[in-house]
Amino acid sequence: MSAAKPPRTVEEHRAVVAALLPPTGVEVVPLAEARGRVLAEPVTAAISLPPFDNSAMDGYAVRAADVAGATADSPVTLPVAADIPAGRTDVPPLEPGTAARIMTGAPVPAGADAIVQVELTDGGTERVAISAAPAAGTHVRTVGEDVFEGTAVLDAGTVLGAAQIGVAAAVGRATLPVRRRPHVLVLSTGSELVAPGEPLAPGQIYESNGAMLAAAVRDAGGTADQLRFVPDDVEQFRKVLAERIVAGVDLVVTSGGVSAGAYEVVKDALTGHGVEFVKVGMQPGGPQGAGVVEFGEVSCPVVTLPGNPVSSQVSFEVFVRPVLRRAMGHPYPDRPVVTARSREALRSPAGRTQFRRGTLDARDGTVGEVGSPASHMLAALARADCLFVVPAEATGVHPGDELEVWLLDSAL
Template sequence: MISVDSYRGTVSDLLGRAPVTTVPLAGAAGLVLAQDVHAGVSLPPFDNSAMDGYAVRAADIAGASVARPATLPVADDIPAGRVDVAPLEPGTVHRIMTGAPLPPGADAVVMVEDTDGGTSSVVISAAPAAGTHVRRTGEDVVKGTLALHAGTVLGHSQLGLAAAVGLAELAVYRPLSVLVVSTGTELVEAPNPLRHGQIYESNSVMLAAALRGLGCRVDVVRSVVDDVAEFRAVIEPKLAEADLLVTSGGVSAGAYEVVKDALTGQGVEFRKVAMQPGGPQGCGRWNGVPVVTLPGNPVSVLVSFEAFLRPALLSAMGHTDVDRRRVRARLTEPMSSPAARRQFRRGFYTPTEGEVTGQVGPRGGPGSHLLAAFTQANCLIVLPEDVTEVAEGDEVDVLLL
């Protein structure tokens, strides 16, 4: 058997790094920046007012107060957006709005609350020092300097900064296109009625939702029957549009393992991973397209996604933080684990106020078919390969979902 860590590396190496593409800012949210961004302009690009008020020469109103206000003529109005700003002559003020360019000669702004709001002349009852309420050129970002690092996940603030320094598009790692295929003759799609021996198909629904949550583009083929010729006929025409094929089911040691039968000798290697659940796995390339094959039981699918697919896909799309947050927690009840397997158990983690270590208890048993227990979990309890028994109160590793 191969170890969990070794197989994780194999899957990550298989996917590599996504291509770089250029997209408009409106389509870049959630993607990862592929190239450093340097500011095309300074922010602010010019000295401007931080307040609605009056642009002044600080020396002209030195000593002004409520008891002894200064009165000066208003020589001009400067709204935001004005481009033809005249210099401020000594002994005068300009009425100015927030964001408007500071006139040459002015060195401070008196906010309107410290005046009578006059338009031809104004009574000023405060004496701000030079530089008060003035936003200086380049105070936030200097033209030509690094504004955003490659590897940055583009959220609303990052996109706002890119727009503010004059960019309309960005180079990003392209979201991967994933073809999701669920297999099994026993699978039926709701709301069709079930016959005895059949189950409703759920794996593709879970996988597609999880993949879209990472930013992937997803195409789904549901409920392919256990027939090798049909599997190949349905899937092969779709490979040209896929960066990755992910299958569920048909990879174990049974007599009707359609994925294993169809892809053995086609560039995909099937192996056992030392874990519970999710031992039967496979990966490789089929017709040049990366393939990851997962077991069929729903909990095995979700655990395999967390252990292998999620970190590999995030890394491929440029993310550097690809791991779930790991914490230590005290067990609320004893647990057991098979020897030489890394066990992933669904659990519910509760932080303990004032303490570093919280508490965690399992949800449901270890069975890979117990999907309902996963909906009640907020973490995975991880028991290492060399541990078979843990007692109530013992500390364990927990991956927060």
């Protein structure tokens, strides 16, 4: 056998995968579809907020000078010259020596400089007795107090939640420019695979990577088409891929068929067609591939993940998820990372970065392993709330050693 090339580091392969996917294009969507998307351009306020001086209370608009001496014992009575509900668009100016009945949010009439809340009056509709002397400006929300016309209320790169959508609406935006969600084809390979719900013969297993990776793509903000898994047949695999790589597909993610065995359909079908297959110094997930596959005129980025479910899902976390999130503009494409101390002693192979499944105790800052490092322990992955990283150079972890922890449940 020839001398094996040294394996690629995790960081090197992350860079290779990251280079495959450019930012997605910008599309303009209605507010109702903007949630979870990332703003592609700043939102500048076309109006000030509030757009006009308005009342913060139900009560009476007055000139402060007119009621300067008012107290509970000695109220000042003024004629009520106008009634201003919210939304009134023809508000007359307030003549000296008069009051206007006004509701919360209604425009303060020109000439008025204070609001007396209804509780400090007798609530009259013809004439009103006012029993307190407000300072000028009391309970008036002045134009631009929240936002000045022409300033940015949301920066490009903002992730749009309810409040961000709310402020965009408030400045009059019915639509927002956001990056398109990346669309991913998910394709599992393996002749041993049977669809969940079907009968299982000896030697067969249920296909789980397709549903799992499609869910992971959607968690990352992308859209996914899950292709039925294809048998280990190179021609059929190429045919399915060529048919399905069409405009609008940003990435193909395969699982299985990439290791050193005699029947490796993905490797056999894509070697020499733009995809490079490598060993990455990590566990789980050593065998990886990435590149741009070309079929005649059509080309598409492809990331080929190993087939063991845990390898597949962990590889997605390490290589694919951050790239999808970055493509749609996320300011923080990576999982939140914290440091925690190991609750136990662990052994680790030198030369491989381990991504082990764990549970974090945030109160005491410790992390412990769930299951084992073996790549077929899927039930343990489903109980984990984090991945923790044992560095490539380490051969073990002592209790109390500090470890990097990736928090997995942020989307839930």
